[in-house]
Amino acid sequence: MKKHIYSHLLLLVAVLLLVLSCNHDDEGGPNFPEGSTESVNLWVQDSMRRYYYWADQMPAKPDYHLPVKDFFKSLLSPQDRFSFAVDPQAPSSYPRSVRNMYGFDYAVIQLPNGNIVTTVKLVMKNSPAFNSGLQRGMMITKINGQAITASNAEQLTSSIKDQTVIDLTVGNWKNGSVADEKNIKVYYGYSFEQPLESKIFEKNGKKTGYLYVYDFPDGMTSVLNQKFALFKASGVQELILDLRYNYGGSVSSAAALCSLIPSNITATSPFIVYKGNKNGGEVKRTFAQQIAYDPAALDFNTLRANALGLNKVYVLSSNSTASASEIVINNLKPYLQVVQVGDVTLGKDMAGFMVEDKRKPKKISWQLHPVIYKVFNANGEGAYSNGIPPQIAANEFTALPLLALGDSEETLISSALNSIYSKSAGKEVLDKGLKILFQSDTPSAAIGK
Structure with a gap:
């Protein structure tokens, strides 16, 4: 009898151990002492499993003993050029360019x-x-x-x-x-927020607005509204957007810029589709919804009061045109003709948001910036990881010295102006004998946003 009870006890213990083991795996891995590198890495892994676009490709058994930055990199898909992690308490962890x-x-x-x-x-x-x-x-x-x-x-x-x-x-x-x-x-030092630079070119009675946009920070709708109010009051009939060095930034600010250009959109017009992993699913946003995602933004209707109502826009691009600036190019296409002048873009057809420890008090200082979504326009078009090619190929280094941005004779600007003011579709400005050997902001030398 005692032997029979003992056998049942052993069986019960075995079942309990099995249940504990299963629960333990469901929680994402082993338990580590709070504050240890391994515990931080476990939080990184759990966060990435939840949000990361390529979560299903993450290694099943990563090395929790690696330094946090190396551990994060060990989770990334070979297709991923853009995800990164930083620790605000360790300046050396930040990408440098x-x-x-x-x-x-x-x-x-x-x-x-x-x-x-x-x-x-x-x-x-x-x-x-x-x-x-x-x-x-x-x-x-x-x-x-x-x-x-x-x-x-x-x-x-x-x-x-x-x-x-x-x-x-x-x-x-x-x-x-x-x-x-x-x-x-x-x-070494800090660079202040970059101003929007604008000009108006005129020839044969036709006015062309030029807008240089360095990046897309949150809270830029007021200055965008001011620039387009000036364009509209001046009778601008054509527009050149200079995004050649624009790494991206806020999708809401990019949507605000887009809302100021075409004629045939309303607050409910679809702007963007985000497609994530099995947890993220698919998220659709209209122009008004995406703009309002920035709490400091002017609303869609306020911006539309200064919209130019165009059926064509010229966009200057280079290999440094990335992320939100590529969204401008791709997501305007369902609503007007986009004539891209310059070089193929970087190819960041994805978006994300910062993932951090929300507990109070915060126990982990690291901030993750993973790729979370692939992005598509209102027609479902996207998948430009190899970059978006221009309709008018032009190399800004063809003529030296490089002229100031905003100069009508500058290579990319003059290529767009030639297309606007002449009957030709625009000529390619390339010198086959000229080779770009290296740029300090190439993907290997700089971080995409």
């Missing part, structure tokens, strides 16, 4: 005659680079005393991300060579 550290970008190009030159293509307003006197169109001959070559350009770019001050030898492009060389120092 020449642009976000110093406020400028450059391109190393090989000219048709074989010479290799480096030109400054972007200088952010009120940035360390701007304050040092650097300007778009200047040529860089040396970085920290080293002449720039095709073989060392990427290594030099990587090295200056680990410094707090860089020495540049710069000059001006005159008669096919660099002149007036001088040395300048650029210190």
